[in-house]
Amino acid sequence: MTEVTKVETTLKDWETDQEVRWCPGCGDYAILKAVQRTLPQLGADPANTCFISGIGCSSRFPYYMETYGFHTIHGRAPAFATGVKLANPDLDVWLVTGDGDGLSIGGNHLMHVLRRNVNMQIMLFNNEIYGLTKGQYSPTSRENTRSPSTPLGSVDRPANPCAFALGAGARFVGRGIDVSKNLPDVLMAAHAHQGAAFVEIFQNCIVYNKDVFDAFAAPKGAELQQLWLQHGEPMLFGNPKTGPIKGLKLVPEKFSFEVVDVEDGDWEAAGVCVHDATNRMLAHMLVELPFGEFPMALGVIYDDPRPTYESAVMAEKARASEGKDTSLARLLAKGQSWTVSGTAQDPA
Amino acid sequence: MATQAADNPALKTQDGHPDAVVVRFAGDSGDGMQLTGGQFTLSTALAGNDLATFPDFPAEIRAPQGTLFGVSAFQINFGSREISTAGDAPDVLVAMNPAALKTNLDALKPGGLIIADTGEFTRRNLDKAKYDVNPLEDGSLAKWDLLAFDISALTIEAVKDFGLGNKDALRSKNMWTLGLALWMFDRDRQPIIDWLKAKFRSKPEIADANIAALNAGHAYGETAELSGPLKKVHVDPVPAEPGLYRTITGAEAVSLGLVAGAQLAGLPMFFGGYPITPASSILHHLARLKEFGVTTFQAEDEIAAICAAIGASYAGQLGVTSSSGPGIALKGEAMGLAVMTEMPLVIVNSQRGGPSTGLPTKTEQSDLYQAVYGRNGDAPIPVIAASSPADVFECAIEACRIAVEHMTPVMLLTDGYIANAAEPWKVPDPETFEPFKVEFLTENNNPDVKVLPYKRDAKGARPWIKPGTPGLMHRIGGIEKKVDTGNIDYSPENHQEMTDLRKAKIDNIAVKDQGVTLGPDGDEAGGKLAVVGWGSTFGPIRRAVDNCRKRGLDVSHIHFRHIWPLPANSGELLRKYDKVLVPEMNTGQFKTVLRDQLLVDAKPYTKTSGQPFKIAELEAAIELALAE
Numbered sequence: 001m002t003e004v005t006k007v008e009t010t011l012k013d014w015e016t017d018q019e020v021r022w023c024p025g026c027g028d029y030a031i032l033k034a035v036q037r038t039l040p041q042l043g044a045d046p047a048n049t050c051f052i053s054g055i056g057c058s059s060r061f062p063y064y065m066e067t068y069g070f071h072t073i074h075g076r077a078p079a080f081a082t083g084v085k086l087a088n089p090d091l092d093v094w095l096v097t098g099d100g101d102g103l104s105i106g107g108n109h110l111m112h113v114l115r116r117n118v119n120m121q122i123m124l125f126n127n128e129i130y131g132l133t134k135g136q137y138s139p140t141s142r143e144n145t146r147s148p149s150t151p152l153g154s155v156d157r158p159a160n161p162c163a164f165a166l167g168a169g170a171r172f173v174g175r176g177i178d179v180s181k182n183l184p185d186v187l188m189a190a191h192a193h194q195g196a197a198f199v200e201i202f203q204n205c206i207v208y209n210k211d212v213f214d215a216f217a218a219p220k221g222a223e224l225q226q227l228w229l230q231h232g233e234p235m236l237f238g239n240p241k242t243g244p245i246k247g248l249k250l251v252p253e254k255f256s257f258e259v260v261d262v263e264d265g266d267w268e269a270a271g272v273c274v275h276d277a278t279n280r281m282l283a284h285m286l287v288e289l290p291f292g293e294f295p296m297a298l299g300v301i302y303d304d305p306r307p308t309y310e311s312a313v314m315a316e317k318a319r320a321s322e323g324k325d326t327s328l329a330r331l332l333a334k335g336q337s338w339t340v341s342g343t344a345q346d347p348a
Numbered sequence: 349m350a351t352q353a354a355d356n357p358a359l360k361t362q363d364g365h366p367d368a369v370v371v372r373f374a375g376d377s378g379d380g381m382q383l384t385g386g387q388f389t390l391s392t393a394l395a396g397n398d399l400a401t402f403p404d405f406p407a408e409i410r411a412p413q414g415t416l417f418g419v420s421a422f423q424i425n426f427g428s429r430e431i432s433t434a435g436d437a438p439d440v441l442v443a444m445n446p447a448a449l450k451t452n453l454d455a456l457k458p459g460g461l462i463i464a465d466t467g468e469f470t471r472r473n474l475d476k477a478k479y480d481v482n483p484l485e486d487g488s489l490a491k492w493d494l495l496a497f498d499i500s501a502l503t504i505e506a507v508k509d510f511g512l513g514n515k516d517a518l519r520s521k522n523m524w525t526l527g528l529a530l531w532m533f534d535r536d537r538q539p540i541i542d543w544l545k546a547k548f549r550s551k552p553e554i555a556d557a558n559i560a561a562l563n564a565g566h567a568y569g570e571t572a573e574l575s576g577p578l579k580k581v582h583v584d585p586v587p588a589e590p591g592l593y594r595t596i597t598g599a600e601a602v603s604l605g606l607v608a609g610a611q612l613a614g615l616p617m618f619f620g621g622y623p624i625t626p627a628s629s630i631l632h633h634l635a636r637l638k639e640f641g642v643t644t645f646q647a648e649d650e651i652a653a654i655c656a657a658i659g660a661s662y663a664g665q666l667g668v669t670s671s672s673g674p675g676i677a678l679k680g681e682a683m684g685l686a687v688m689t690e691m692p693l694v695i696v697n698s699q700r701g702g703p704s705t706g707l708p709t710k711t712e713q714s715d716l717y718q719a720v721y722g723r724n725g726d727a728p729i730p731v732i733a734a735s736s737p738a739d740v741f742e743c744a745i746e747a748c749r750i751a752v753e754h755m756t757p758v759m760l761l762t763d764g765y766i767a768n769a770a771e772p773w774k775v776p777d778p779e780t781f782e783p784f785k786v787e788f789l790t791e792n793n794n795p796d797v798k799v800l801p802y803k804r805d806a807k808g809a810r811p812w813i814k815p816g817t818p819g820l821m822h823r824i825g826g827i828e829k830k831v832d833t834g835n836i837d838y839s840p841e842n843h844q845e846m847t848d849l850r851k852a853k854i855d856n857i858a859v860k861d862q863g864v865t866l867g868p869d870g871d872e873a874g875g876k877l878a879v880v881g882w883g884s885t886f887g888p889i890r891r892a893v894d895n896c897r898k899r900g901l902d903v904s905h906i907h908f909r910h911i912w913p914l915p916a917n918s919g920e921l922l923r924k925y926d927k928v929l930v931p932e933m934n935t936g937q938f939k940t941v942l943r944d945q946l947l948v949d950a951k952p953y954t955k956t957s958g959q960p961f962k963i964a965e966l967e968a969a970i971e972l973a974l975a976e
Contacts, residue, residue, distance in 0.1 A: 083657060
């Protein structure tokens, strides 16, 4: 993969002339701006950037980015993106999907793009609802979600996108919130990660599932409900103005965490763990923290790169081709052959 | 009816030089009959005969031993004249067990030769084959010649010096049988010996045992000739055009054709596949051709396979995907996206018996409707059908050419028969192929304003723009797009115009005029009956029409390669005949297309048994059509 030279751009350079057609107040607007703000900081080149999406509200995203864009079919964006990366590993690919597109109809492809570790950023906009089809419950909807297709409340349990990603073998798992100022940092870390980087973005569908994440996403009291993780830093949260800073402490005998108060900033004395983004077991625990008892783990939860799929494919292809005869004429004649001489009328 | 040949097995010609012989090897699916057939095919090709083969095996990998449904057979027709089918009825049946005898006996010509392994005709195996009495002993085989002896024991004897257990020793039974067949048809053993040595390079004792079995079978022929019905038969080489030849199966030919097509387009090839019978072998062949710029991708499912191929085309490679009926059904939505985004793509469909899982290992032509009509919306794509293992090479190149020149997905139809069957192939010289090098758009086609990704050329094709090209950023997708700009546009007049443009683009693809395959052509074309075919029915139709013409019947054979769009002269040509008969291995699908597109009174003649047409049944159908 060739080193890409950094290109100087501003947010405006990433905006298209297309009218944005999301509902006014939709969380997607905030994510769009966050991405358009992140790309200039990365020195990304619009001509070398490709947004690929499936179907759903989130998947309209490529139309609003002044880059190459491919709005594909429902659930299959990871497969298209895999083909794109295998054909041109130098392209900077961003995949945009949602909870329905990525975890319902496209769950299989999402699993395999993560397992294979194709180098791209995968943004899953999770709003726990089907928006574009007018409000049916989705695979991340909580139990008892009332929707047009579940008028008495849904009875099936929801999937946890980050746990799914880890289970599928993802080497980068991050979480953000549409309106959070930290979202660009998570996206930049995802971009820096070589391999499939999975980012779940809690996105507010103001029409069909308004404020469903308020318990941790609402500005009021957010500090107590959001644990922003940073590699090498203690896992602290809370607001010193309203009470003691809190932290996560490991309880080995229960193989669990507990929330502890930190006195005078001495988190070590309180036994607070330091976040290690390369620790896969820790990542599993963090994405499964029961919300309520614990805050929502956000930021870069896991980041431990492995060689990418496309680099392995290229390397294998190069090895297999080394010193090989590439004459088409000889390929066609390969195998046991025989020569007929003379003429058809008079065979030798 | 042309049945006189059936009473006169090729083995009994006066001079011992028949012009064609049909041999069927049949045994348990674990007996290695496909391997035996394949090697016999090779030796036949090396002897200079024309040939056609028909492998017929069960869907189960190892069906319970000795059962009727576990029988695997390989039929080969070879001759000193042109061979166009694997033969209606065998002259020789090699039956490795009672089940193989029972399931294949009906096909054997009266007076034909049965070679049976008595070692396998045990009470247990007879029960499995539902024989109350041993047919080798009750006189029920009287109308055939029978050569029954203990091949199993002879094989064990032949390999006893190699220290193999009985089970391993018996694995060489197929080579013993092959040795006998090689003796019978006066063939050189050396190429097979070379092949065995190469195949078992890491296990020389296995190679030696197999070679010993092969030699023992051959030697047995010498002795048996003195006393039994076994005669040495010599099939002379076929007069053939000078040149280099090899045998080729359809799966090999399609792989080579795709490689050639990608090279002619000047593009690397990306092949997305998912395992499915009988299409998997294309994936297997291409996976070994990485040095030719081929990337193969075994996707998580059929849908991902085509989507990744479209993604690769989008990024500037030649995307190819392949499957069989059920997998093609899964790919339908993505094909629609390739139509909408006007992306080059080749889809190979190795048809098999359907619907649903149907007959995975048997052949049928029942995906024609699916190929032509099987997508949501008005989504026309060109459809090409290959008529033989060798023809599929040219068809694959043609599919690549149309895909890149017209920016469209193209479906190439083959079938289980073509995929697995082998025939001699005159190796073409790549220098003679016409290149169709792709030119990507690299400069803005709408200077000073935004690029127009849907601005069309004279053929109606849009430009191919690779992501990564500076200044040409644009968005495409499955939503209806505005003429020229490609921006989302749902307006009524725009959808009408885009639908018309997509249709016109495909309708106007220049397809070579349809000629008469066998019969008077050009200004002379016309007559009482045209037998119209497509795909793998080529061989039997050609032979049947040829036989009928030799008997003075006014019948011609017209075989279509281009199913959609049809050649422009098709209607005019077919109207020159009083009657049009369309034999198909489906319930009449091409007949429907012909009627609809050309308003000709095409009559169906159909068969859906999972088996190719027999020449005799087609001759009967021709005679009936002429008599009506």
